[in-house]
Amino acid sequence: MQSIKIAPSILSADFTRLGEEIEAVDRAGAEVIHIDVMDGHFVPNITIGPLVVEAARRVTDKVLDVHLMISDADRYVDSFVKAGADWVTVHVETCTHLHRTVSRIKELGAKAGAVLNPATSLASLDFILEDLDLVMLMSVNPGFGGQSFIPSTLEKSWQLHQRIQSLGLEIGIEIDGGINAATIADATEAGANIFVAGSAVYGSSDYSETIAELKKLAAV
Numbered sequence: 001m002q003s004i005k006i007a008p009s010i011l012s013a014d015f016t017r018l019g020e021e022i023e024a025v026d027r028a029g030a031e032v033i034h035i036d037v038m039d040g041h042f043v044p045n046i047t048i049g050p051l052v053v054e055a056a057r058r059v060t061d062k063v064l065d066v067h068l069m070i071s072d073a074d075r076y077v078d079s080f081v082k083a084g085a086d087w088v089t090v091h092v093e094t095c096t097h098l099h100r101t102v103s104r105i106k107e108l109g110a111k112a113g114a115v116l117n118p119a120t121s122l123a124s125l126d127f128i129l130e131d132l133d134l135v136m137l138m139s140v141n142p143g144f145g146g147q148s149f150i151p152s153t154l155e156k157s158w159q160l161h162q163r164i165q166s167l168g169l170e171i172g173i174e175i176d177g178g179i180n181a182a183t184i185a186d187a188t189e190a191g192a193n194i195f196v197a198g199s200a201v202y203g204s205s206d207y208s209e210t211i212a213e214l215k216k217l218a219a220v
């Protein structure tokens with residue numbers, strides 16, 4: 001059983017005080033800081049580059065989980081790892097040479113994850129699963145925080161969990177999008193263990209209380 005981890009997404013943080021906002025969730029018990037990188041091409045929004053990852057690295061020792069929603073991940077993987085990313089996750093929909101990209105991330109010393117959009121089948125992982133450290137399932141269409149959880153993610157997560165178990169692999173299952181107090185228990189029951197929570201954490205008035213509540217609900 002992989003340990004439960006809460007990963008606040010800084011997409012919903014107050015960017016005028018980004019350093020403090022990262023320190024606040026670090027102190028509040030988050031194990032992972034989720035950083036959403038968007039290029040305005042693969043997804044309809046533009047956000048963060050390596051410069052911000054490098055700044056985040058200076059204020060926390062927690063895992064920096066860099067989610068690349070960009071068309072040309074191969075071109076930028078080195079910069080993000082150099083900036084301090086511990087985990088780099090890339091979308092199977094945009095990586096033509098996924099095996100090469102995953103190998104490069106690992107060669108650079110980071111953990112590698114593949115991300116699947118809501119409509120992308122688990123079959124896309126058939127010949128890469130054993131090379132991965134984690135799989136992230138999108139439970140919203142990527143691009144924005146604050147969207148509603150897509151329920152079909154639960155069946156997908158459960159199928160993935162069973163497959164990982166039957167192969168005896170140690171691969172984390174991360175779920176991204178619409179995770180909050182109403183959805184996290186179902187996601188845990190579906191075999192996931194790492195939960196991205198943007199608006200649920202940063203939209204709350206007490207980060208410690210919210211993270212503790214999410215962990216409690218996830219401990220089934």
Ligand code: DX5
Nearest residue numbers: 009142143145146178198199
């Ligand atoms: C969406 C991003 C998510 C987003 C989650 O494209 O990948 O990480 O920040 O936000 P919430 O938790 O508000 O759905």
Ligand code: ZN
Nearest residue numbers: 036067176196
């Ligand atoms: Zn994300």
